[in-house]
Amino acid sequence: MHYRLYTPDSSLSSFIKCYWSLEGEELPGTQQRIFPDGCIELVFHYGNLFQKYYPDGTSNFQPRSFIHGQLTRFIEIGGNGRVGMFSVRFQPHGLRPFTNINTHELNDSNIQIADIWGAAGRELENRMLEASDNEQRVQIIEQFLLRQLQPTAVNALVNRGVDMINQVNGAVNIEELSAQLNIGRRHFERQFVAAVGLNPKQYARISRFQYVLSLTEQKRYNTLTDLAYSGGFYDQAHFIKDFREFSGLSPKQYFAEHLPLVKFFSFD
Known part of the structure; x- marks a missing residue:
């Protein structure tokens, strides 16, 4: 599995800790435990969808793109064959200036980006999934976030x-x-x-x-x-x-x- 970090532009570094990508192969049913880290993530699956596993033994597939709120406890997820994932890791306080959504309501859950940014979110998803490589994805997401940025929302x-x-x-x-x-x-x-x-x-x-x-x-x-x-x-x-x-x-x-x-x- 190949994990890579990307540094955000200086105009966004106050809000974004990093971008990261994960590529490779993972056997279906393999579970990874993810711990709380104090950050919110914006995730895009351009490979096969990951599954999220629940304590009662059930599971479901994650959306193609979504924002996952703060974790207050661990979660378990797993890949299904070809892994291709790109994520924006926000600073702990970094999401709020890009959306009016109540960040507290996202805790331990996710929301599809079209439900946050509407048609602009759907267009972003399409462009991110169709991008030729992750360097292009960095450019696409930074252009989008700069358009959404509301400096007056910074606390x-x-x-x-x-x-x-x-x-x-x-x-x-x-x-x-x-x-x-x-x-x-x-x-x-x-x-x-x-x-x-x-x-x-x-x-x-x-x-x-x-x-x-x-x-x-x-x-x-x-x-x-x-x-x-x-x-x-x-x-x-x-x-x-x-x-x-x-x-x-x-x-x-x-x-x-x-x-x-x-x-x-x-x-x-």
């Missing part, structure tokens, strides 16, 4: 709040953060939810969870206890709770392949 205060949460990898007190931003907590939370789709505490927890995952990739821990405290968790109970909620697995289950000594620790 600088929320953007700053997101940056401050990211700087400390989610280890933040929301009351103190609101005070630093010189805004009441409830007012800040309302603005944050409108722009990001999550409340500040939810976003901070996901940011901390993602930081823990990054530590595992860097092998910057010796035991699961070290990992929990390095990730900003003050006790193992919260570490386990967040991990189960976002990944569907206990830390012991997930890190078994990363930490050979895991069998000596009890986290359940």
Whole structure:
């Protein structure tokens, strides 16, 4: 499977984290678990459609193109033969300036782009699916998004709040953060939810969870206890709770392949 990242133009980098593509072959029925990462995605399938699997054993095919809202828990998806996928990964607060849709209503679900942008969305889908390569797709999507951009919808205060949460990898007190931003907590939370789709505490927890995952990739821990405290968790109970909620697995289950000594620790 070939995964590639593309850098957005500077005129859009405040709203878009990256573009990415995935191409290759995947056996039907193969399932991949996707974790919350604090970002909303605009996805185009120019290969075979992916399936989304549900806890009750059912599944359905994803649309050809759609926006998937913030994840508050893991999902499981899988390819069906030829994989061809192009996606726009928005900054946590990046979607709102391009649409009037309530981002909170998209959480853990998707919406077809024609339901957001109407005829312009249908035309975008056709052009993206018919493009000769992903470099052309980058050009097409950037031209489209620049036409849709509503600069007055940018919330600088929320953007700053997101940056401050990211700087400390989610280890933040929301009351103190609101005070630093010189805004009441409830007012800040309302603005944050409108722009990001999550409340500040939810976003901070996901940011901390993602930081823990990054530590595992860097092998910057010796035991699961070290990992929990390095990730900003003050006790193992919260570490386990967040991990189960976002990944569907206990830390012991997930890190078994990363930490050979895991069998000596009890986290359940």
